[in-house]
Amino acid sequence: MWNQSKTLILLSVLSALLIGISYSVFGGTGGILLGVILAAVTNLGSWYYSDKIALAAYQAQPVTAAQAPDLHRMVAQLAQRADIPMPAVYLVPTPAANAFATGRDPQHAAVAVTEGLLNLLPADELEAVLAHELSHVMNRDTLTQAVAATIAGAIAFLAQMASYSLWFFGGSRDREGNGFGLILTILIAPIAATILQLGISRTREFAADAGAARLTGNPRALANALQRLERSAQKQPMQGNPAFQPLLIFGGSDGNLLTKLFSTHPSTGDRIERLMALEGQTLTMF
Template identity: 70%
Template sequence: MNQIKTVALLGLLSALLITVSYWIIGGTGGIVIGLGLAALTNLGSWYYSDKVALAVYGAQPVSLHQAPGLHRIVQRLSDRAGLPMPAVYLVPGNAANAFATGRDPEHAAVAVTEGILQILPEDELEAVLAHELSHIYHRDTLTQAVAATVAGAISFLAQIASYSLWFGGGRQDDRNANPFGILLTVMLAPVAATILQLGLSRTREFAADAGAARLTGNPRALARALQRMENQSRQQPIAANPAFEPLLIINPFAGEGLARLFSTHPSTEARIQNLLRLEREQGYSSLQTSLEF
């Protein structure tokens, strides 16, 4: 179901892009230029995303000698999932969080904070790391990069239209174009793209939770870990650029009502309830050995 939602959200983003292109540019030349610039910008961001994200959070590489227990868990889960061993990083500070980054499983890294090592027992830490490896396994960084590319193209085209309206320009091939329609597109299209992009982020979090449950055979451990991390994060949130919040395993400030549309993560309560439902419905009596659906 989460895979279907992911495809649907990417499809809606693409449809929105086509609609915006029709309203604003009206010609293939401008569309190609806009898409090309947005794609190059986001492709560069995706290609170097691991280095940028690790630098933003001040993550430092830790060797097997420095953190044998952490390396042992990551290696065990990687072997079970059939993944190459990712690089392991440690983020200084008492905030409790974790993230994965990298453009593919061969260039991946997992990072955990010092705080998460202090508050989680081993089974819960294993569940958190399994969640991050699920992101790597399903190439969620690539999915997010595609979404960011399309959303960036929409924002770029909307910006072109705003300049056109400001300086009295318009579409060259349609003198009867409705200026109110273009204005509405300029105002609403970037917001709609953001909502769809964040909806995709929330969908992938549910999918990674389910992947962790399959990989460890222990959904309740991740549910407990999420609750502990939310309590800790509300007191000591991790400090970083908000643009990188979708990477984190938890963002306790999910918001209520309409505010949830602009949240990077589902509410922790919803994630916990989903994990407990998986435990009831599927029955994890023994460790699973695959992330496959």
């Protein structure tokens, strides 16, 4: 419940930041209205197109039950256990070990795994990774993360527009006393938006880890998988657009406080610690 509340708060602050920067750039009621419209348009775009964009970004290819019977069977069993429709299954042609889920809701979901992941993990750990991704689908995290990313992108776009405004019209704005405030907006808003977006991503990862533990009843399997993924990523990192890194089950996150603040994922150590705290508990889906 806390993870859901925290996500809602972060999304609300992110949307408010978008409206605020629109007001700072354009001023007045028109600026506020433009911010609301931008928030609505970016959310709508995320709703309909985020899955196609993410799958294309990693060159994911659909695989049938005949082509990957074990993978399909595992996904189908987990989907039945989670009481959600069977998602489409995709394979990413890369030796890097990773996985992600996408789609606006359980009825339009897809799960993608890399060839490297299938070669790396034993069956119980692969099941745990798939359960993590299906937990994202159940919680509609894929849509939440896409919305957060597009709002953050819109904020960065507005900040860039503001910088152009200062460049070409800085003198008039300075006379109006708005120059300093606009500079602060340009510098701070994109950073704040990024921190909020990444905070949402980290929160949803913890929730999906716990969901996987409930689905499989085996928190240790996911903990072991995360350890393998971390070692594998050091040798063979996942290549792709950094904008989609929050979708991946493993994004690399250990480091100092500043590094963690700008990380898409919680540290592997923190995730494993939470998972092992669940071991031995009675885990239920609801």
